[in-house]
Amino acid sequence: MPAGHRTDDLTVADDEIVWRGITADQIGLDPVTGRVIPRERAFRTQEVSVNVAAQTTVAAMMAKFAGWTMFALTARQVRDSGCIIVRDPLPEDPSHAVILRGDKPGERLTGAQAGQLRRAGRWVGEPPAPNP
Amino acid sequence: MIAQVPSATMTAATFEFEDLGRSQTFVQQEQFSATVLVGTQWEIEPVKAVLRLERYAPNWDGYGSPPPNLAAANLAIAFLAQIAALGFEDLPRPNVGPIAGGGIALEWGAVGRELNISLFNEGTTGYLQAESGEPFVEGPIAPWMTGHLRSLFSWLLGAEGQGQAR
Numbered sequence: 001m002p003a004g005h006r007t008d009d010l011t012v013a014d015d016e017i018v019w020r021g022i023t024a025d026q027i028g029l030d031p032v033t034g035r036v037i038p039r040e041r042a043f044r045t046q047e048v049s050v051n052v053a054a055q056t057t058v059a060a061m062m063a064k065f066a067g068w069t070m071f072a073l074t075a076r077q078v079r080d081s082g083c084i085i086v087r088d089p090l091p092e093d094p095s096h097a098v099i100l101r102g103d104k105p106g107e108r109l110t111g112a113q114a115g116q117l118r119r120a121g122r123w124v125g126e127p128p129a130p131n132p
Numbered sequence: 133m134i135a136q137v138p139s140a141t142m143t144a145a146t147f148e149f150e151d152l153g154r155s156q157t158f159v160q161q162e163q164f165s166a167t168v169l170v171g172t173q174w175e176i177e178p179v180k181a182v183l184r185l186e187r188y189a190p191n192w193d194g195y196g197s198p199p200p201n202l203a204a205a206n207l208a209i210a211f212l213a214q215i216a217a218l219g220f221e222d223l224p225r226p227n228v229g230p231i232a233g234g235g236i237a238l239e240w241g242a243v244g245r246e247l248n249i250s251l252f253n254e255g256t257t258g259y260l261q262a263e264s265g266e267p268f269v270e271g272p273i274a275p276w277m278t279g280h281l282r283s284l285f286s287w288l289l290g291a292e293g294q295g296q297a298r
Contacts, residue, residue: 023193025229031241032264040248040260042193045233049195065194108233111248111260112268132227 006105008084009097014076018050018085018097019124021061021068029130033119036127038071043114046106048099052087055095058124064093070124073117081116083109168209172216174223178238181228182208188230198234198253207251208236210275218282220289240288247288249273259284 012018026042029035050073051061058070075085084102089095099117101107109117170179188199200208208228215223226238226249234253240246246262261269261284273280 021194026193026232028227028239029241031246032244032262039227039229039237039239041229041231041235041237041239041250044231044235044237044250045195045197048232068194108252111250111258111270115260115262115268131229 006084006086006100008079008102009086012052012075012085012087012097014074014079016075017053017072018075018078018099019053019056019058019061019070019072020048020050020121021065022071022128023067024069024128025131027069027128027131029132030119035119036123036130037121038118040111040114040118043099043109043117044111046100046108048083048109048117049088050085050097050099051093051095052097053095069128071121072124073121077120078117081113081120083113083117170216171213174225175212175216178212178225178228179209182212182236185228185230185236192230193232195232197230197232200230200234200236201253203255204234204236204251204253207255207257207275208238211238211249211251211257214275214278214281215285218278218285220285223285223289242288245288247284261287 020038020042022038022042026039027036028039030037053072061068061070078085078099079102082102083099084105086098086100087096088098099109101109101113168179168183170176182205185200185205190196190198192199224240224242226240229237229239231237231250231252236251238249238251240248244264246260248260248262250258250260252258257273258270259273273284
């Protein structure tokens with residue numbers, strides 16, 4: 001189904017956790033909050049791929065791409081940023097889902113949406129070192 | 133003298149740097165004839181960072197993102213030249229990195245403030261201002277919008293009591 005016809009999947013409950021893999025060069029120190037968080041550019045795409053945490057494991061995610069550090073968001077945080085979550089299971093990845101703009105699904109997330117997502121979430125495990 | 137920056141050829145795997153003086157500095161790609169002219173010392177490291185993005189392979193982020201393309205690289209270098217020409221003292225250099233989905237991000241941080249300029253592979257651009265306790269501000273931006281650029285960087289540097297243009 002084209003991204004523009006997708007709607008928020010309410011079977012993903014507000015307290016459901018989704019993971020986004022963040023590479024080392026996407027990690028920075030937030031000058032606004034002082035925390036180590038993903039950079040805005042990690043979320044500035046049309047479809048932000050994530051995985052439903054309850055349906056996978058960190059080990060399975062790292063087996064897909066060894067350069068990731070996992071960043072966790074709740075579905076509520078995603079929705080509060082003006083985005084929607086749509087399950088998008090793949091044959092090789094049944095836990096796959098995508099975050100889309102709520103107002104214009106399929107268009108690139110706005111800077112504000114990316115900014116809100118990156119500040120709302122938490123690292124899975126210890127925060128990584130920032131890339132200055 | 134600030135030289136107009138021509139297009140960058142995004143094909144070199146390595147490059148050498150030779151400082152020819154304060155007015156003109158060349159970043160020369162080792163294997164190809166194209167050069168990127170910069171007019172200030174400040175531009176050197178960010179331009180080199182833009183050129184290094186050519187080394188990114190497809191799927192560099194594990195989500196199928198393409199590497200930055202030539203259009204984004206040209207825009208990034210043009211922005212760096214215009215920002216350098218604003219003449220701010222003690223302007224920090226940006227963090228330069230690829231954008232998920234394709235593009236180049238130029239990111240500056242000051243105490244409590246953040247300014248990001250995004251150059252996307254499809255040729256579009258945008259800026260984002262973030263300040264503690266304030267709503268995000270974003271919109272389109274272009275290298276020729278010098279007044280707006282000056283305003284943005286005055287705001288950014290104003291967080292640390294700077295923002296004085298030469």
